[in-house]
Amino acid sequence: MKLPLSKYVWFDGKYVLVEKANVPITTHAIHYGTSVFEGIRAYWNGENLYIFRLDEHVKRFRRSGQFYNISLNFSDNKITDAIIGICKKNKIKKSCYIRPFYFVGDYGINLHVTEKAPTNVAIFTFPFGDLFNKNGITAGVVSWKKFSDMSTPPQAKMGGNYLNSIIATQEAKRNGVDEAILLDHNGNVSEAPGENIFIVREGQLLTPALTSSALEGITRDAIIKIAKDLDIDVIERDIARSELIISDEIFLTGTAAEVTPVIEIDSKKIGKGKPGDITMKMMQEYTDIVMNKNNDYSHWLTKVY
Numbered sequence: 088m089k090l091p092l093s094k095y096v097w098f099d100g101k102y103v104l105v106e107k108a109n110v111p112i113t114t115h116a117i118h119y120g121t122s123v124f125e126g127i128r129a130y131w132n133g134e135n136l137y138i139f140r141l142d143e144h145v146k147r148f149r150r151s152g153q154f155y156n157i158s159l160n161f162s163d164n165k166i167t168d169a170i171i172g173i174c175k176k177n178k179i180k181k182s183c184y185i186r187p188f189y190f191v192g193d194y195g196i197n198l199h200v201t202e203k204a205p206t207n208v209a210i211f212t213f214p215f216g217d218l219f220n221k222n223g224i225t226a227g228v229v230s231w232k233k234f235s236d237m238s239t240p241p242q243a244k245m246g247g248n249y250l251n252s253i254i255a256t257q258e259a260k261r262n263g264v265d266e267a268i269l270l271d272h273n274g275n276v277s278e279a280p281g282e283n284i285f286i287v288r289e290g291q292l293l294t295p296a297l298t299s300s301a302l303e304g305i306t307r308d309a310i311i312k313i314a315k316d317l318d319i320d321v322i323e324r325d326i327a328r329s330e331l332i333i334s335d336e337i338f339l340t341g342t343a344a345e346v347t348p349v350i351e352i353d354s355k356k357i358g359k360g361k362p363g364d365i366t367m368k369m370m371q372e373y374t375d376i377v378m379n380k381n382n383d384y385s386h387w388l389t390k391v392y
């Protein structure tokens with residue numbers, strides 16, 4: 088699937104035409120997955136383009152590489168300016184996805200990656216609508232387990248980590264469902280291949296703790312804060328696989344997925360088999376916030392123009 092990339096990308100400090108941003112075949116990241124990435128959304132509300140939680144994304148961007156001593160040789164301010172700048176340079180006036188990434192460059196076959204290993208940084212963007220059907224998707228628990236802190240840090244958003252997501256997605260698709268749910272190393276619920284998971288039971292919102300190898304998602308954090316502001320109890324704890332089936336509601340959260348209802352899991356209907364009240368409330372709040380219709384959360388938005 089070829090992305091409709093914008094004309095200009097940001098590459099190692101400069102805006103260049105997308106076809107001019109190339110790397111050698113000896114690039115370390117191609118061989119070993121030594122890349123760090125973020126996924127960010129910007130929303131066009133008819134008047135301006137708003138980047139959602141830019142500071143949090145830039146912070147996680149740098150932190151991911153630190154787990155592996157992979158250097159990001161540009162300041163947070165420079166990366167922030169480049170993310171805003173790539174939207175401006177391409178005169179984007181549509182909701183879009185922004186992908187900043189950095190990776191170990193030409194470093195031979197050396198597995199001893201240090202701060203001195205050469206890295207490249209790039210940012211591209213493309214128009215983006217819904218990832219999933221917002222009326223609800225089907226999901227199924229897959230046999231592959233989420234990798235844990237016993238092998239590689241789940242909080243580092245590394246390219247190589249996503250092989251786990253890819254094999255889980257392949258199994259889900261083979262099983263005829265829209266999305267995979269991965270269990271952690273103890274058999275409790277972890278997350279989906281690119282989304283965090285929330286369940287609703289008796290009016291309370293539950294989500295796996297980070298000890299279940301779930302990524303500390305920025306949308307997850309937003310939903311926790313929004314729910315608390317609405318006086319909905321939020322509990323981070325182990326969630327047993329069987330609790331999924333007896334949930335009143337389930338939804339997934341992520342930059343790409345936003346808030347996506349899950350209406351069926353392992354061929355069993357969740358609740359009434361349609362998005363539940365709390366899920367719908369979260370979807371509505373989230374949409375209002377990203378479209379700058381809720382002043383209480385306008386500090387989460389960075390205006391582009």
Ligand SMILES: Cc1ncc(COP(=O)(O)O)c(C=O)c1O
Binds near residue numbers: 280281282302305342
């Ligand atoms: C494995 C995984 N979990 C959860 C998420 C959701 O994180 P966020 O809300 O920060 O996009 C993502 C997406 O980045 C992801 O890749």
